[in-house]
Amino acid sequence: MIRRFLALCVMLAVCAAPVMADRLKDMAKVKGVRNNQLVGYGLVVGLDGTGDSAPFTNQTFRNMMNQFGITLPEGVNPNLANVAAVTVSATLPAFAKSGQEIDITVSSMGNADSLRGGTLLMTPLKGADGQIYAMAQGSLVVGGFGAGGQDGSRITVNVPSVGRIPNGATIEREVESPFTRGDTITFNLMSPDFTTARRVVEAINERLGPDMAYAHDATSVSVRAPRDPSQRVSFLSILENIEVNPAESSARVVINSRTGTIVVGQNVKVSPAAITHGNLTVTIQENPEVEQPNPFTDGETAVEPNTQIAVTEDPARMFQFGPATTLNEIVQAVNQVGAAPGDVMAVLEALKQAGALRAELIVI
Template sequence: MRFWIVVLAFSVVASPVLADRLKDLARIKGVRNNQLVGYGLVVGLDGTGDKAPFTNQTFRNMMNQFGITLPEGVNPRLANVAAVTVSATLPPFAKPGQELDITVSSIGNADSLRGGTLLMTPLKGADDQIYAMAQGSLVVGGFGAEGQDGSRITVNVPSVGRIPNGATIEREVLSPFSKGDTITFNLMRADFTTARRVVEAINGMLGPGMAYAHDATSVSVKAPRDADQRVSFLSILENIEVDPAEDAAKVVINSRTGTIVVGQNVKVSPAAVTHGNLTVTIEENPDVEQPNPFAGGETAIVPRSQIAVTEDPARMFQFGPAVTLNEIVQAVNQVGAAPGDVMAVLEALKQAGALRAELIVI
């Protein structure tokens, strides 16, 4: 049996660096999202609920809160109830009374959450405090169907659903935004050159000494203490345009999908490369031997294997000094090397010290 690996190679053509707004390059220190999670029950399912023991226990506890006590040892056999986890992201500056989108996921063996309703579920943060309450009808994009003979088909994921505006915020997260005499921007990609350019752009607009860099990530700016003035001050800062520094030379290889991404600053030192493919094909054609009617023997299957080994002609090409990305792509295309060969060639060049870039395999 012969296996083929399909590889998609992307080439990045060098282009002039465009200025980006500061809001696209950095985030304000302390202004962040917070994750919330909760545990609850989804009811009203059409026989697609789970049969996990913790679901029955949760159902009993809920009934006790309503003043209904179920006899001990009685299994409710809840086919229309499922135990779920509820997750949400609390954005910065969120205030009580605002609403959040939530994601509801089954944690038992429920077949589907389609048509279910989430009962009131508290959502807690990392400090174990309740920040929101969730409840509502689920929107499920997937569905499944099963026949009596055991055949089954599933489209997307029916055990996960969403509830738009399904949670109401009950507690506000305190933010350090209005505290202190400075505001700190943290770059999303640490780079000393970009940090220096941010400082120069801010000082060029506000005056010398207004901004200073701590390291390759953080840049602090002197800011007014009054909250209203600080908001206006930030609205000006976040729209300042900065030319980000070019990224370091990198080659990224996805070993699972065969994708290769080569950055525009990648270069190769003088090197000669040869690469060939060896293919082994094994075919099984078993023969059936039938004995004579009166011989008293048994029918037997005799294996017949055919093994063939083929080797493609080796390809050799040479890289000159200071080769650019476009020249690398052209050299590989001229010899007809498959993208799968490119992966092996790049790895070999890195080991030989000829690839002047960081090789990242994900």
């Protein structure tokens, strides 16, 4: 009777435990709904003597003047200290329409000291297909600055050769989206997992009816959708707010060898193993001794070397991992021996080589 009561208490505790559910919109992206990168080349003018002296800046300036009907004499190189050649980059959002404005980033291509106070002239922004999708122009906002003295000393804060123009580009061409085509809408999971894909299918079918959703693989889940675009928008609004319990991630240990950061996943376990780890310190100290000759002799002053070498080894403490050791037990064992991040890396790598670490070891 007591055992049944305890089992019932455990079942109630499990049922009462909060479930970490995520919305589908936070777990997956709709196939075909994506951003597109744009890039362009232009000139920034109006600088206070902080422009560049690159040959392509001079060539670009000549071409621009020719478009305005002004021809510069051959062999004459204008002083372009107030002009800089730049690249302009932007991101074209999904479903962006003609006439809308987007932010742009302007970066110097030559040896310009600063773009502060400059104005970007009209610059076409092209996509990967070579088509023009936006036109950029406006005054730059530069967060960095620099200052220098006559003796050559200089100080720079942040990066003055890069600036931004909020709403600096106007969209001229729309990107056709496959969102309204076909009989299905496909979701691509951000973290591919077979269990998560199955749970997504089950959650959608439970909400909308049987056989409404099906999984292609560990990443893609398709849902039957109406063809009418207005109905499809409402339909997708319902889908993206469905809550799904994602599957637990695979057991991993991630080590950053540059910073010493170690992240141990929740499902990491260690088979029975005994570990000992100690530090060996070698200290070499030079104490030269000067020897003077006796008075009224022909001797010379000599320096006798005196080297002292000391070897110190910290006591190596052995600790043991039991079968199926959990993350909490691993942390407690490491803290008890006072191991540094470098020592923990060595221990984890040794455990992996010994076959005792039941997890994927990733070094970044």
